[in-house]
Amino acid sequence: MPLPTTETVPAGDYIDARTALHAATFLLDGQLAAIDAVKHAAPALSKGAQRMASAIRAGRSLHYAAAGSSGLMALADASELHGTFGIPSDQINIHMAGGVPVDGYMPGDTEDDETAVAQIAEKMRAGDIVIVLTASGTTPYALEVSRIAQRKGATVIGIANNSGTPLLDLADEPVCIQTAPEVIAGSTRLGAGTAQKAALNLMSSLMGIELGHVYRGEMVNVIADNAKLVRRSLGMVARIAGVSEDAAEAAIAQADGRVKPAILVATGCQLEQALSLLEQHSGQLGPCLASLTSNQTNGSN
Structure with a gap:
């Protein structure tokens, strides 16, 4: 049976036969090639992002499910959604085979444990989005999550690094990121892991944009829970409202730290009006500001 690409043994000048500097360059070349592979998956990732945004708008949940290094990539992306885009934490679920490691030990046999999936099935609902990752495309845990998710009426976005694999056949939105053989055979924390991380970043960032949580390239729905982010919000x-820092600080206080309504308050409207405008325009700040400008122009005529 032929090995999947991610398991193929490299041929020729092996990395361990190189000098340290040449080995480092070889590793970096592999990382760059992995990122380049994500470009070909951009259309599928864009569709996935739209599905994610629709689910969040409808009050549904996102589930990230994976094992091993893929699970770590999923954990990294999912854990940033609340702080970066203000996605409610109760709409984000992380399912990692064997649980999230709390030390340097991550057992490998958990990826074969299909029975563990039953414990997370109760959290899935119709209309949810389940993002499943596996470099091989054949991991039993990932496949069982996908089957149960679909039985629950959830949508599965499946990300794999090998084409023609069971996960991609199962997924409602298959995403194939065909990375090259690893420079250290089978070590998918390298090229495949980098590609997965980039793909998840791309998809979740597009979701944030679709939800209106990015305006003029800034995170206008950030959760400002540390000094750095408080300064950034200010x-x-x-900048966006074109007011002084004192006026911005007053608007942020009035809006209880929420950046979008604070921007609208700083432009001159009441908090209730700001919240109403955001609801009318599905959280999109641009149309809200355009509406205020239009009303001010009409009022001056």
């Missing part, structure tokens, strides 16, 4: 309100 700067966003001042």
Whole structure:
């Protein structure tokens, strides 16, 4: 039986036969090639992002499910959604085979444990999005999550690094990121892992944009829960509303730290009006500001 691409043994000048500097360059070339592979999956990732945004708008949940290094990539992306885009944490679920490791030990046999999936099935609902990752495309845990998710009426976005694999056949939205053989055979934390991380970043960032949580390239739905982010929020309100930092600070206080309504308050509207405008325009700040400008122009005529 032929090996999947991610398991293929490299031929020729092996990495361990190179000098340290040449080995480092070889590793970096593999990482760059992995990122390049993500470009070919951009259309599928864009569709996945739209599905994710629709689910969040409808009050449904996102589920990330994977094992091993793929699970770590899923964990990294899912854990950033609340802080970066203000996605409610109760709409984000992380399912990692064997659980999230709390030390340097991550057992490998958990990826074969299909019975563990029954414990997470109760959290899935019709209309949810389940993002399943596996470099091989054949991991039993990942496949069982996909089957149960579909039985629950959830949509499966399946990301694999090998074409023609069971996960891609099962998925409602298959995403194949065909990475080259690893420079260290089978070590999918390298090229495949980098490609998965980039793909997840791309998809979740597109989701944030679709939801209106990015305006003029800034994170206008950020959760400002540390000093750095408080300063960033202050700067966003001042820049976008075109007001002083004192006025921005007052608007942020009135809006209880929420950047989008604070920007609208800083432009001159009441908080209730700001919240109403955001609801009318599905959280999109641009149309809200355009509406205020139009009303001000009409009022001056």
